[in-house]
Amino acid sequence: MGRHSCCLKQKLRKGLWSPEEDEKLFNYITRFGVGCWSSVPKLAGLQRCGKSCRLRWINYLRPDLKRGMFSQQEEDLIMSLHEVLGNRWAQIAAQLPGRTDNEIKNFWNSCLKKKLLKQGIDPTTHKPLTEAQIKEEKKDMETPSMQIPFSQGLPTTTATLTSSQGFALLLNDSNFYDGGLTEASREVFMGKPALDPLSYFEFQMGVTQSGYNSSLSHCLSGLKPFDQNHLGTNSSYGFSSMPSLANSDHRNVSMTQFSDNNSASKISSLFMNEVKDSSSNGSIMSTYPAAGCQISNMMENAGFSWEGENKMDSLFQFHVNATKSEEIKTTSWQQGQLQTHSSIDFNSYPLTSLSEDLTGANFDVFQQI
DNA sequence: AATGGGTCCAACCGCCACATG
DNA sequence: TCATGTGGCGGTTGGACCCAT
Known part of the structure; x- marks a missing residue:
């Protein structure tokens, strides 16, 4: 079985x-x-x-x-989404372009879970730990340096821990849920560039967009013949058609801050999906009524539109389109088999967040490189 | 240099849902 | 209705890696 x-x-x-x-x-x-x-x-x-x-x-x-470290924005988004969705990693991953459920799951288990515990927050319920739980945690964290006083670890108000507030904060960069960060560390995080999931493809298309570094040197700096898992710095490996799989360093990537609209897109995309999902099982909205209500309000207040012009909105718009197309999917295995050109059948590809411009022509770039 | 403990993550396992015959 | 095949998901784990001693 x-x-x-x-x-x-x-x-x-x-x-x-x-x-x-x-x-x-x-x-x-x-x-x-x-x-x-x-x-x-x-x-x-x-x-x-x-x-x-x-x-x-x-x-x-x-x-x-997208490989490499999670940005603070991604981390905050994961935190918020986990509060609403729980361990539904696939659904969480659908809101983070270029990230896999496995990657997010690992990140959660290795970093975010511990971070929340240090802050005195139950990673399962996202609520403050009880005294008994805190004692249990203190037993686990025997090293004094690991222990953060409960009062310090908690956010200033418990209200910031509610589902609805969590999402509300996501919509406003100036009020980002800081997860108990100090001012100094928050400054570092907020100034840290986020990885641009599409920069690679933009390079291939020759698109130069204000705010994005699409220079050749930038793109090539991220290109390695193969990833560190197999060869470290050895460049003797490599396939002619292989794209960059190298870990990206935040210092080398272009700046992409989530604007308010972007955040709205993300949450709204989630909302849309959940509405679709809840229509079948009715679970999410009833389980998290506050979050659902808040998201709905946010969409109205933000004047949300699927016609967003910026890159991330386009991305999520495509995400929605992809989801829709999957629902009425006509692409079959037979069609895939019949393909004779060098392209990826992304219509049948289950994960979202793929660029519409990912065509065979773009893969030719790999071969040229 | 050796080693032991901790961490991280790629990959596997088991289960479920769905499609098809 | 049932059996079978397949895709997808979340939980778990083995081993590579890192670091302190």
Whole structure:
């Protein structure tokens, strides 16, 4: 039970992927698109199960992945979304372009969870810990340097911890939920550039937009033959068609601050999805009525429009379109198989946040590089 | 240099939902 | 209605890596 038939076959490789396997999978997907995962290993010449191939593509190989540290904005967004959605990592990831559910889940478990605990906040309920829970936590955090006095760790008012307020703060940069940061650290965070998920593709399109550094040197600075997992600084690996998978350093990337409209787009996108979702199971809005009400109000107050002109709005607009197109999805595996040109069938690609301009022509750039 | 403990994350596992025959 | 195949999700874990000793 639960195990796919393809996984039952013998002689299937497990564990870390080799550069050769990555290249095979990447080249196959870029040529024929995403279709029936169970047949991908055979067609791509891999000794892996389809599920493993799917995971590798989604979490690692797909070109629109944003790698590197999470920005403060992303962190705040994850915090807020987790408060509403809980451990629904896939839904949370849908609101963070270029991030995978696995990545967010890992980030939550390794960093954000601990951060909240240090602040005396229950990471599950996002409410202040009880005295008993605090004692328990103190037992766990034996090193004195890890202990933050409860009164210091808590935000100034407990009201800031409510779902509705959490989202309200997201809409206003000047009132960003600071998660208990000191003034000094907050300054650092607020000044920290956020990674631009689309800069890579903009480079390919030759788009120069005010506020974005699309210079050749900038883009090339992020290009490495392969990622650090497999070779570190060794550049002897690499495939001709491989996009940049290198970790990005915030110091090297262009500035992209979420404007109010952007935040509104994010939350509204979430709201839209949840409305759709709740129409089927009625869970979210009833479970988090305050959050739902607040989001609804925010949309009205912000004069929200799907016709946003900035880049992030476009991105989310595409996200919505992609979601819609998925609902009426006509792209089939057969279509994917019939593709003869070098493009990725992103219509059938389940994750959102992909650039509309991700075409075969763009992948040619990889080969040229 | 060796080693032991902690952290991080890529990948696996088990389950569920849905489509299809 | 049932069996089977597949996609997708969240939880868990093994091992690589880092750092202090």
